[in-house]
Amino acid sequence: METLSYWLGMAGTVAFSVTAVLALAPKNIDLFGAVVLGMITAIGGGTIRDLILDVPVFWSTDLNYIWVSVGASIAAFSAHSLFNRKDIFSLMLYVDGLGVALFAIQAADKVWDLGFGLPVAPVILGIVTAIGGGLIRDVLAGRQTLLMSRDLYATPILFGCILYVFLLHLLPEYRFISAIGSIFCIFAIRASAIHWALSVPDWLTMRVKSE
Amino acid sequence: METLSYWLGMAGTVAFSVTAVLALAPKNIDLFGAVVLGMITAIGGGTIRDLILDVPVFWSTDLNYIWVSVGASIAAFSAHSLFNRKDIFSLMLYVDGLGVALFAIQAADKVWDLGFGLPVAPVILGIVTAIGGGLIRDVLAGRQTLLMSRDLYATPILFGCILYVFLLHLLPEYRFISAIGSIFCIFAIRASAIHWALSVPDWLTMRVKSE
Amino acid sequence: METLSYWLGMAGTVAFSVTAVLALAPKNIDLFGAVVLGMITAIGGGTIRDLILDVPVFWSTDLNYIWVSVGASIAAFSAHSLFNRKDIFSLMLYVDGLGVALFAIQAADKVWDLGFGLPVAPVILGIVTAIGGGLIRDVLAGRQTLLMSRDLYATPILFGCILYVFLLHLLPEYRFISAIGSIFCIFAIRASAIHWALSVPDWLTMRVKSE
Numbered sequence: 001m002e003t004l005s006y007w008l009g010m011a012g013t014v015a016f017s018v019t020a021v022l023a024l025a026p027k028n029i030d031l032f033g034a035v036v037l038g039m040i041t042a043i044g045g046g047t048i049r050d051l052i053l054d055v056p057v058f059w060s061t062d063l064n065y066i067w068v069s070v071g072a073s074i075a076a077f078s079a080h081s082l083f084n085r086k087d088i089f090s091l092m093l094y095v096d097g098l099g100v101a102l103f104a105i106q107a108a109d110k111v112w113d114l115g116f117g118l119p120v121a122p123v124i125l126g127i128v129t130a131i132g133g134g135l136i137r138d139v140l141a142g143r144q145t146l147l148m149s150r151d152l153y154a155t156p157i158l159f160g161c162i163l164y165v166f167l168l169h170l171l172p173e174y175r176f177i178s179a180i181g182s183i184f185c186i187f188a189i190r191a192s193a194i195h196w197a198l199s200v201p202d203w204l205t206m207r208v209k210s211e
Numbered sequence: 212m213e214t215l216s217y218w219l220g221m222a223g224t225v226a227f228s229v230t231a232v233l234a235l236a237p238k239n240i241d242l243f244g245a246v247v248l249g250m251i252t253a254i255g256g257g258t259i260r261d262l263i264l265d266v267p268v269f270w271s272t273d274l275n276y277i278w279v280s281v282g283a284s285i286a287a288f289s290a291h292s293l294f295n296r297k298d299i300f301s302l303m304l305y306v307d308g309l310g311v312a313l314f315a316i317q318a319a320d321k322v323w324d325l326g327f328g329l330p331v332a333p334v335i336l337g338i339v340t341a342i343g344g345g346l347i348r349d350v351l352a353g354r355q356t357l358l359m360s361r362d363l364y365a366t367p368i369l370f371g372c373i374l375y376v377f378l379l380h381l382l383p384e385y386r387f388i389s390a391i392g393s394i395f396c397i398f399a400i401r402a403s404a405i406h407w408a409l410s411v412p413d414w415l416t417m418r419v420k421s422e
Numbered sequence: 423m424e425t426l427s428y429w430l431g432m433a434g435t436v437a438f439s440v441t442a443v444l445a446l447a448p449k450n451i452d453l454f455g456a457v458v459l460g461m462i463t464a465i466g467g468g469t470i471r472d473l474i475l476d477v478p479v480f481w482s483t484d485l486n487y488i489w490v491s492v493g494a495s496i497a498a499f500s501a502h503s504l505f506n507r508k509d510i511f512s513l514m515l516y517v518d519g520l521g522v523a524l525f526a527i528q529a530a531d532k533v534w535d536l537g538f539g540l541p542v543a544p545v546i547l548g549i550v551t552a553i554g555g556g557l558i559r560d561v562l563a564g565r566q567t568l569l570m571s572r573d574l575y576a577t578p579i580l581f582g583c584i585l586y587v588f589l590l591h592l593l594p595e596y597r598f599i600s601a602i603g604s605i606f607c608i609f610a611i612r613a614s615a616i617h618w619a620l621s622v623p624d625w626l627t628m629r630v631k632s633e
Binding site for chain 2: 451
């Protein structure tokens with residue numbers, strides 16, 4: 001169980017780094033920039049979470065997160081034309097969606113265990129962990145952040161984290177199953193959004209009427 | 212006294228969230244983005260302050276800050292045409308100015324009590340608390356930050372915080388009155404700037420002479 | 423030795439603040455913005471490092487860092503036409519390069535002493551300390567960050583920090599000489615890059631082939 005979660009975390013780290021580097025390819029960055037931005041995408045969100053929780057940052061005690069994200073970033077940089085092949089890029093998007101789901105629920109679980117700001121902080125820090133790294137990357141790279149797009153990326157995380165907190169509260173004895181269910185829920189919405197190119201519906205978008 | 216300060220803090224939280232969401236309206240953000248950016252504006256500055264002070268982040272022990280900013284952001288999102296009415300938007304600008312004044316002096320007061328980096332840190336962290344959240348919002352939303360505008364927004368905070376530190380040093384027995392005076396001083400300058408559309412004078416602006 | 427390092431640190435603080443303000447001159451910022459951005463450039467990177475290390479931020483116990491960066495920013499703001507003179511600006515670029523080298527190795531040394539995330543964290547936090555403040559400045563000022571340029575700025579820091587960690591590991595008894603050597607190594611590459619306008623070579627830059 002622990003082991004599975006660990007390997008899924010590493011898979012998510014790979015996917016975050018690779019999708020970050022590929023997203024930046026059109027900007028002509030150099031190897032150093034690619035590795036820094038790949039690493040920030042993979043570990044930035046969890047770092048902010050740990051700073052707010054005032055616990056040691058997760059990668060300082062398990063450097064594998066660093067090595068894996070450096071390795072994946074270099075691989076994506078070197079072989080970006082391979083990763084840009086339609087099928088592999090598409091696979092990476094789904095793995096990224098799984099990574100997001102996993103990082104969010106792992107974070108919510110950690111915050112719940114620490115009894116930090118319940119019941120709201122697990123949701124907030126789940127979202128921060130899942131999208132914080134990507135936000136920093138976009139800001140540093142001068143790209144529009146996902147908060148300003150209508151991509152269905154962050155909303156599923158919100159639903160999944162709220163679902164998980166409800167399940168932990170109502171069914172504390174089924175923690176493992178609740179985690180799996182919440183991860184699946186986030187991934188299912190995200191995968192549907194990728195597959196059918198769904199976006200946030202109009203009525204949830206603010207529109208300034210021209211008068 | 213404590214109660215008054217608490218309610219003023221909540222009023223500031225409402226104003227920060229509402230003005231944030233309204234400022235973003237032309238960008239066509241969705242509900243999720245509006246709530247995240249409203250919340251970051253309201254609690255982001257205080258979060259950075261608490262991280263630097265190495266004390267528990269303020270909202271983790273009093274979740275009302277979260278609920279109020281989520282509620283205010285949703286309200287502003289849903290009723291943005293109401294809030295955009297000239298008189299209500301103008302009211303919000305003044306409440307925002309009051310919020311800035313209050314957040315800054317509350318922060319300076321907290322830092323002074325902790326004896327952290329006196330006498331400079333209360334001023335620095337007062338400014339960080341008051342404008343930090345707005346800076347993060349503008350960066351994430353791809354807007355020009357207020358540091359690059361000539362709006363008379365941050366300078367009054369600087370004056371007010373320095374004034375408060377001087378008063379705490381010179382008249383330690385009149386702490387409450389000093390706080391009220393400093394808050395009033397910031398608000399008065401800011402309100403004048405809103406009312407008469409004042410900006411930073413030319414001689415305080417760097418101008419590269421074309422030679 | 424301690425004293426030399428301290429004065430070099432202060433020289434670096436001056437150079438970081440001055441080059442920051444000069445870089446922003448074309449943006450017509452006001453005095454307040456100039457001081458805030460000068461200060462962030464000088465102390466931002468070290469602040470992030472200390473937050474991640476969970477130690478007191480360095481400037482809270484030695485306010486000279488603040489005073490020096492405020493003073494240098496005001497001087498650069500007031501006398502920017504002087505500092506923009508070709509010879510003085512060029513001198514500042516070299517002092518900035520020395521500051522970067524010094525900040526990076528000082529940080530790597532501090533992290534090594536704390537035994538934090540060895541052997542990777544000294545390299546990561548050395549880079550964060552040296553370029554973090556400049557990244558925040560560029561983001562707040564709406565400029566392209568150095569990660570997206572091909573300037574040979576960050577790569578020498580990476581080499582120098584890796585070199586220093588190797589030397590600390592292999593020759594622990596020659597710590598002082600190792601530090602001097604690594605600082606010199608970073609500075610030499612950076613100074614060459616300034617002098618000969620070197621940039622990152624093509625084969626280390628990702629290029630999306632148009633197909």
